[in-house]
Amino acid sequence: xxxxxxxxxxxxxxxxxxxxxxxxxxxxxxxxxxxxxxxxxxxxxxxxxxxxxxxxxxxxxxxxxxxxxxxxxxxxxxxxxxxxxxxxxxxxxxxxxxxxxxxxxxxxxxxxx
Amino acid sequence: xxxxxxxxxxxxxxxxxxxxxxxxxxxxxxxxxxxxxxxxxxxxxxxxxxxxxxxxxxxxxxxxxxxxxxxxxxxxxxxxxxxxxxxxxxxxxxxxxxxxxxxxxxxxxxxx
Numbered sequence: 001x002x003x004x005x006x007x008x009x010x011x012x013x014x015x016x017x018x019x020x021x022x023x024x025x026x027x028x029x030x031x032x033x034x035x036x037x038x039x040x041x042x043x044x045x046x047x048x049x050x051x052x053x054x055x056x057x058x059x060x061x062x063x064x065x066x067x068x069x070x071x072x073x074x075x076x077x078x079x080x081x082x083x084x085x086x087x088x089x090x091x092x093x094x095x096x097x098x099x100x101x102x103x104x105x106x107x108x109x110x111x112x113x
Numbered sequence: 114x115x116x117x118x119x120x121x122x123x124x125x126x127x128x129x130x131x132x133x134x135x136x137x138x139x140x141x142x143x144x145x146x147x148x149x150x151x152x153x154x155x156x157x158x159x160x161x162x163x164x165x166x167x168x169x170x171x172x173x174x175x176x177x178x179x180x181x182x183x184x185x186x187x188x189x190x191x192x193x194x195x196x197x198x199x200x201x202x203x204x205x206x207x208x209x210x211x212x213x214x215x216x217x218x219x220x221x222x223x224x225x
Contacts, residue, residue: 043204043216090155100146103155
């Protein structure tokens with residue numbers, strides 16, 4: 001069975017500071033990995049995904065994530081936080097194309113001016 | 114359409130009432146998923162369709178939950194005799210044959 005753990009349900013950062021959201025997964029086979037963002041009263045928007053190839057993945061809005069197989073991690077970073085980054089972020093794993101996504105519990109990001 | 118459309122956006126149901134939630138996926142998307150997102154939690158898988166075939170319904174929490182996609186396009190999630198624990202946001206996602214999920218904005222169900 002797959003599981004996804006997001007360390008820290010809430011993260012507070014100052015505007016302009018580094019954003020780091022942690023995600024660890026357990027999977028019996030190399031998974032596909034995703035980060036989604038959810039703004040209030042909206043659905044999930046894909047930030048980035050890792051499938052194969054380069055382990056450093058760049059996404060929208062200046063976010064990037066690095067797949068580290070040895071650490072079973074897929075942490076999300078952004079060098080400089082913007083007020084518009086305040087939202088909830090979900091890490092998710094997919095075992096095989098077409099199969100269901102398994103989500104972590106989410107991390108809510110608060111950006112302080 | 115350009116995105117996944119869900120209706121209604123908000124639904125208030127009295128306990129014991131039946132509800133039907135609609136999902137209109139992106140045209141041509143073969144796969145369709147339903148997820149349940151309780152307040153403050155990540156989405157949990159409910160069921161999966163490939164065209165009109167329901168290939169996985171392992172996440173449906175009880176036999177009060179039923180989903181269909183009769184023509185391989187629009188899908189309906191039906192909840193019979195709603196209970197307070199059914200209160201959640203119900204998300205629909207569609208994708209082509211491979212990965213690349215697009216989520217709708219969800220239906221927020223409140224059972225009172």
